[in-house]
Amino acid sequence: MTRFSIAVIAGDGVGPEVIAAGKRVLERVAERFDFELAFEEFPWGSEYYFRHGRMMPPGALELLQAHDAIYLGAVGHPDIPDHVTLNGLLLPIRRGFDLYVNLRPAVLYEGVSSPLAGRQAGEIDLAIVRENTEGEYAPIGGFLYHQQPEEVAVQTAVFTRRGVERVVRFAFELALKRRRRLASITKSNAQAYGMVLWDRVFQAVARDYPQVETESLLVDAAAMNFVRRPESFDVVVASNLFGDILSDLSAILTGSIGLAPSANLDPTRRFPSMFEPVHGSAPDIAGRGIANPIGAILSAAMMLEHLGRAEAARAVEGAVRKVLAEGRLRTADLGGSASTTEMTQAVLARLED
Numbered sequence: 001m002t003r004f005s006i007a008v009i010a011g012d013g014v015g016p017e018v019i020a021a022g023k024r025v026l027e028r029v030a031e032r033f034d035f036e037l038a039f040e041e042f043p044w045g046s047e048y049y050f051r052h053g054r055m056m057p058p059g060a061l062e063l064l065q066a067h068d069a070i071y072l073g074a075v076g077h078p079d080i081p082d083h084v085t086l087n088g089l090l091l092p093i094r095r096g097f098d099l100y101v102n103l104r105p106a107v108l109y110e111g112v113s114s115p116l117a118g119r120q121a122g123e124i125d126l127a128i129v130r131e132n133t134e135g136e137y138a139p140i141g142g143f144l145y146h147q148q149p150e151e152v153a154v155q156t157a158v159f160t161r162r163g164v165e166r167v168v169r170f171a172f173e174l175a176l177k178r179r180r181r182l183a184s185i186t187k188s189n190a191q192a193y194g195m196v197l198w199d200r201v202f203q204a205v206a207r208d209y210p211q212v213e214t215e216s217l218l219v220d221a222a223a224m225n226f227v228r229r230p231e232s233f234d235v236v237v238a239s240n241l242f243g244d245i246l247s248d249l250s251a252i253l254t255g256s257i258g259l260a261p262s263a264n265l266d267p268t269r270r271f272p273s274m275f276e277p278v279h280g281s282a283p284d285i286a287g288r289g290i291a292n293p294i295g296a297i298l299s300a301a302m303m304l305e306h307l308g309r310a311e312a313a314r315a316v317e318g319a320v321r322k323v324l325a326e327g328r329l330r331t332a333d334l335g336g337s338a339s340t341t342e343m344t345q346a347v348l349a350r351l352e353d
Helices: 015-033 046-052 060-065 082-096 161-177 194-206 219-228 240-253 294-306 310-326 340-351
Strands: 003-011 036-041 069-074 101-107 125-131 135-144 152-158 181-186 213-218 235-238 261-265 273-277
Touching (some): 003 015, 015 069, 015 294, 046 082, 069 294, 082 135, 101 161, 101 240, 101 294, 125 161, 125 240, 135 240, 161 181, 161 194, 181 194, 181 219, 181 240, 194 213, 219 235, 219 240, 235 240, 261 294, 273 294, 294 310, 294 340, 310 340
Parallel strands (some): 003 069, 069 273
Antiparallel strands (some): 101 125, 135 152, 261 273
């Protein structure tokens, strides 16, 4: 029997609640499809920071590298600045393992209402491919006259031909498997170096994929068109910052950020890829048992797909689709009162169908 080793970092806030839900679904689907999952828990995050002054220990990446995949809950705490939590755990894993693709699908499921008037199930179905290791989030810069009245901060975005080409090529390959449309998002009218390089690389790679219809949009126009004509988007490729913002927008357009999964991928498979819900730690509802587990469950399905268990992944997504389509249970973010446990149990029940 095939056995997969999964590193689990439940993290902060609602992270442990939704990861517990996702693990229950993973364990059930593994039984059904005859493979094994071995989970190893790593208690890293904000509580670890309060005890040790850092988000994870030295040698953390070596510990994680022994696993087939990483399942992450959330990172963030109201008493720790966000740049400390993010740069202490999530970003070092992404960069250290060269997880250069952040894949975020956004689907308007049957039974879920979009805030956009008149949108029907299936009309919004897109995948955002976000460059994940460089761009605007590159840790290049610093302070001068730090904490003084004349303080200066320098933040440098870094775009490399290699970094742009590999993520753009991934997006084209994904588009071939979907509806063969790809939109590239930049701001090259104002950012005349890195974004112009991105545009040139995109145009060069496009010549290798004549089957794919392409468009290039400035990010402000893209944000407008996500609202005005979301059905026209299939695959979207964007820089680290723009992909981050647009994927949150797409999550809301499809009903709730609580439904949104994501994958941090190393397509070369040299390192374990990492899977996490988009919603973050949500400290305002942590511990109340009302967090939506669907984003974490769908992230688990993406993990199964990456591990070569496509049938199991489809079963998990199918169970989620059925629960949402029935409309009986809704967590608070979807306008209902169901608990995390109730939503999870409903998905588990549908897995038996």
